[in-house]
Structures are given as C-alpha cells and as structure tokens.
Amino acid sequence: MTAANLRTPPAAPTRRAFIRLLGGGAVLAAGAGASGCAGGLPEVALQPWQTASTETELRRFMLAHALLAPNPHNRQPWVADLREPGRIHLLCDGERLLPETDPFGRQILVGCGAFIELAVIAAAERGHAVAVALFPQGTPAARSLPAGAVVATLTVGSAGTAPRDALYPAIARRHTAKTAYAEGRPLPEALVAAWADTARRHGLQAGTVTAPAEVAALRRLTREAYEIECTTPATWLESARLLRIGPDAIAAHRDGISLTSPMVRALHATGLFDPMEVPQRGQSSLQRVMDRWLPFETGSGYLWLASPGHTRAQQVEAGRAYVRQHLQATAAGVDLHPVSQALQEFDAMRGPYAAVHRALGVDPAQGAVQMLARVGYATAPAGPSPRRELGTLLRT
Numbered sequence: 224m225t226a227a228n229l230r231t232p233p234a235a236p237t238r239r240a241f242i243r244l245l246g247g248g249a250v251l252a253a254g255a256g257a258s259g260c261a262g263g264l265p266e267v268a269l270q271p272w273q274t275a276s277t278e279t280e281l282r283r284f285m286l287a288h289a290l291l292a293p294n295p296h297n298r299q300p301w302v303a304d305l306r307e308p309g310r311i312h313l314l315c316d317g318e319r320l321l322p323e324t325d326p327f328g329r330q331i332l333v334g335c336g337a338f339i340e341l342a343v344i345a346a347a348e349r350g351h352a353v354a355v356a357l358f359p360q361g362t363p364a365a366r367s368l369p370a371g372a373v374v375a376t377l378t379v380g381s382a383g384t385a386p387r388d389a390l391y392p393a394i395a396r397r398h399t400a401k402t403a404y405a406e407g408r409p410l411p412e413a414l415v416a417a418w419a420d421t422a423r424r425h426g427l428q429a430g431t432v433t434a435p436a437e438v439a440a441l442r443r444l445t446r447e448a449y450e451i452e453c454t455t456p457a458t459w460l461e462s463a464r465l466l467r468i469g470p471d472a473i474a475a476h477r478d479g480i481s482l483t484s485p486m487v488r489a490l491h492a493t494g495l496f497d498p499m500e501v502p503q504r505g506q507s508s509l510q511r512v513m514d515r516w517l518p519f520e521t522g523s524g525y526l527w528l529a530s531p532g533h534t535r536a537q538q539v540e541a542g543r544a545y546v547r548q549h550l551q552a553t554a555a556g557v558d559l560h561p562v563s564q565a566l567q568e569f570d571a572m573r574g575p576y577a578a579v580h581r582a583l584g585v586d587p588a589q590g591a592v593q594m595l596a597r598v599g600y601a602t603a604p605a606g607p608s609p610r611r612e613l614g615t616l617l618r619t
C-alpha cells in the first residue's frame with residue numbers, strides 16, 4: 224500500500240451494495256422479531272405499562288389495562304366511547320386494520336377480545352363485574368369488518384359484584400418474547416391443563432404440540448408461511464409501512480414494529496436502507512430474511528387455540544382466551560410468541576392454512592385455528608412494547 228492510496232478514502236459503496244450488505248429484508252425480519260424488546264425504546268412509549276394501576280376513575284382504570292393487550296402488529300385498533308355513563312362501547316378503529324395480512328379482520332377481532340378480557344379483569348380488581356354484549360349493533364359479515372364497527376358494549380356493575388382475578392398482577396408483566404427460546408424444555412403440566420381449561424370456558428379448544436417430529440413439521444410449516452408473507456409484495460409492504468425506526472418515530476407513533484439499532488437508523492437516515500424493497504425468491508435478500516427467522520424455530524413446542532366455527536363472536540372469544548393463556552404463562556414463568564402467518568387468509572397463504580389445520584386436526588369446514596404460538600423459555604427476558612396514551616383512544 225502506498226502513501227498515496229493511504230490518503231485516498233475507499234470508494235463509497237453504492238446504495239445497492241449497502242442494502243445487500245445489510246439486507247433490507249433482514250432488517251425488517253429482525254424488527255418483526257425484536258419489536259417486543261425494551262432496549263432503546265423511548266420511555267414515553269412505555270409509560271402506559273407503569274401508569275395503568277394509578278388511574279383512579281373506574282372506566283379509565285379498565286381501559287388503561289385493556290390497552291396493554293396483545294394485538295396483531297401492535298396496531299392497537301381500539302376506540303372507547305365513554306359518552307354513556309357506566310358503559311364502554313368498544314369500536315374497531317378503521318384506520319388501524321391490516322387489510323393485506325388480515326383481510327377479513329379476524330386477527331383484529333382476536334386483539335379486541337384480548338382488550339375486553341383485560342378490561343374485565345381490571346374491573347374485577349376493583350370489585351366490579353362487567354356484562355359484555357358483543358356486536359350490539361349487529362354482527363359484521365364474515366369477510367369484511369367495517370371501520371368503526373361496535374365490537375362490544377361493556378356495562379359495569381356496582382362495587383362488590385366480582386371477586387378479584389388471580390391473573391391481574393400478570394397484566395403489566397405480560398410481554399410477547401420474540402427471541403430464541405431454550406430447546407425442548409418441558410412445560411409445567413399444570414399450565415398445559417390450565418390452557419385447555421381456559422379454552423373450554425370460552426367455548427374453544429386448546430392443545431400443545433411438543434413431540435419432536437410434530438414440532439419439526441410445524442416449524443417447517445411456519446417457515447414456509449413466513450416466506451410466502453415476505454415474498455408477497457402487498458403483505459411485505461404492509462409490515463414495512465409499520466416500521467418505526469428510531470426513538471423519534473417510535474415516540475411519535477407508539478405502535479407498529481420498533482427498530483432501535485443505531486446502524487439501521489444511520490442507514491435509514493442516509494437513505495441507504497429501504498424497507499420497501501420486497502425480498503425475492505432466488506435472491507440473497509430472501510435468504511437473509513429467512514436466516515433471521517431461525518430463532519423462531521426454537522422452544523418447547525406450540526400452543527394452539529381453535530374455535531368450533533368461524534363466527535365473529537368466536538374470534539373475540541379466542542382473544543379473551545388467548546390473553547388469559549398468556550397471563551397464565553407469564554404467572555408460570557413461561558413465554559409465548561404467536562406465529563400467525565399460516566393462519567392468515569390472503570390467497571397466497573391457502574396451502575399453509577390448509578396444512579396447519581390438517582396438522583392440528585381441525586377441519587377448516589367445521590372450525591378455525593385462531594392462534595398458533597410457540598411456547599417455552601426465552602433465552603433473554605422480554606421487555607414491554609410501545610403503547611399509545613390512553614387519551615388517544617377515548618371518545619368522551
């Protein structure tokens with residue numbers, strides 16, 4: 224090396240070379256996997272986790288807990304109308320649907336069910352029973368969820384009408400752990416029994432898959448489904464648009480998929496990282512995405528939750544049951560991570576949708592697998608994910 228070329232900076236890599244180096248798709252996959260991590264997330268976006276229990280007015284107390292519910296892509300598609308005293312009308316926020324990955328709004332309703340259940344548990348903490356009336360203005364059609372649909376009316380009973388729910392303390396500790404899990408560690412038998420019981424109480428069925436051959440088959444299936452989601456432009460782009468890159472964007476939106484890595488932020492700021500580039504089969508961009516999927520093929524196995532039909536009410540019940548199962552897991556020191564791609568109802572997913580139902584013994588003509596989650600023991604503790612401020616949900 225001569226003195227001359229020592230002084231000459233190396234040629235700047237082209238934009239494309241940089242993206243190849245980093246792998247735009249890999250970043251998105253990492254983000255999808257890392258959105259639950261507290262590391263680097265701005266404090267303001269996490270405040271709702273700390274302040275829920277400090278709300279004094281009962282309906283605000285209920286809603287401050289409800290908004291901590293698990294929900295697809297962390298869209299938080301909730302509006303709470305408080306204009307009628309003693310009641311909460313829960314509306315589906317039409318601006319926050321996922322038309323590509325969730326074309327019928329099924330997953331959105333599962334998230335609404337989780338929201339309702341946490342509101343009910345919180346009310347019980349203060350001694351109030353809640354009557355839940357689903358779809359008081361009519362049940363939405365099976366294949367279209369209208370913006371602003373009233374999902375439920377919650378009528379709050381008087382004090383002393385409900386005992387405390389033992390799962391309340393787990394609400395603010397429940398997080399979806401999206402890291403690698405310990406391999407093959409057995410699940411507590413009491414927890415597996417509690418999951419089945421919870422499903423039954425909601426008119427559903429739950430099961431676990433832990434036999435190595437069956438776990439391997441489900442891993443293959445979930446992987447295939449993820450590859451389809453990534454290579455289908457509309458579904459990839461739906462997720463890409465929900466990326467929140469860096470603390471400012473995360474604090475501004477407080478939803479979606481959070482990316483905090485300094486490298487990603489720098490490349491994005493200089494225009495060198497473009498999440499809108501869709502991975503393509505046969506190209507290394509897809510390989511890098513799939514490499515980032517590998518931690519999602521670890522764990523003790525899978526938990527599944529199925530309904531004996533495809534009704535809208537069953538979708539909401541699935542959310543109520545799922546969040547209880549997650550709280551039961553949290554209380555038992557077990558982690559859950561939904562892997563929903565194979566359950567999505569867009570056309571290109573038909574093969575994995577049929578296969579996952581076959582594998583779990585659910586006839587899609589009779590019923591639906593509503594949730595599929597890997598289960599086990601995360602190798603790193605999961606932190607909270609962003610939530611919007613309570614006030615943004617309220618209609619008063």
Ligand SMILES: Cc1cc2nc3c(=O)[nH]c(=O)nc-3n(C[C@H](O)[C@H](O)[C@H](O)COP(=O)(O)O)c2cc1C
Pocket residue numbers: 255256258259291292293294295296297330331333334337397398399400401560561562563564606607608
């Ligand atoms: C119906 C439903 C489907 C979900 N599907 C996925 C999924 O496919 N992949 C994933 O990483 N998380 C999935 N999640 C978990 C959400 O990403 C998570 O709940 C959300 O980001 C909020 O984070 P938290 O649960 O830690 O509060 C799903 C949650 C629900 C309710």
